[in-house]
Amino acid sequence: MSSAQYESMQQAGGSTSSAQSSSSDIVFACTHCTAQLIVDAAAAGMTVNCQECGKPTTVPHPAVQAAAEKAKKISDIQRQLKENESQRVEITGYINQLSIQLHRWQIRLETLKERQQKLEGELAEVSGFAVAATPAAPQS
Numbered sequence: 001m002s003s004a005q006y007e008s009m010q011q012a013g014g015s016t017s018s019a020q021s022s023s024s025d026i027v028f029a030c031t032h033c034t035a036q037l038i039v040d041a042a043a044a045g046m047t048v049n050c051q052e053c054g055k056p057t058t059v060p061h062p063a064v065q066a067a068a069e070k071a072k073k074i075s076d077i078q079r080q081l082k083e084n085e086s087q088r089v090e091i092t093g094y095i096n097q098l099s100i101q102l103h104r105w106q107i108r109l110e111t112l113k114e115r116q117q118k119l120e121g122e123l124a125e126v127s128g129f130a131v132a133a134t135p136a137a138p139q140s
């Protein structure tokens with residue numbers, strides 16, 4: 001690659017570099033200032049001067065860069081899975097707690113229904129009505 005070609009690539013790799021990158025370009029970050037740089041794929045492994053800070057930085061090989069991105073993606077997905085799992089455990093815990101509470105309320109409600117029937121029976125007896133009257137509370 002001639003220096004003229006490199007010059008034009010450096011100009012193309014301005015702030016809009018990522019939008020202009022083609023499949024044969026390598027987009028990478030400067031190791032010093034993390035500026036987004038773009039060079040031709042032929043420059044892989046070479047050391048170039050960053051157009052932002054002027055310091056020499058190494059152009060990564062696409063395969064190495066892809067592997068690094070893949071590893072980052074894997075760890076990101078694993079982190080999200082872990083986060084998802086902890087939320088799942090938390091919500092399952094809430095549901096279990098509420099299920100126990102619901103069960104307690106249902107038992108309490110049954111007890112109240114039985115007490116109501118008993119009291120209504122007593123009331124009927126004291127009032128002189130037949131005990132065998134139709135139950136006031138509907139059976140559930």
Ligand SMILES: [Zn+2]
Nearest residue numbers: 030033050053
């Ligand atoms: Zn730099």
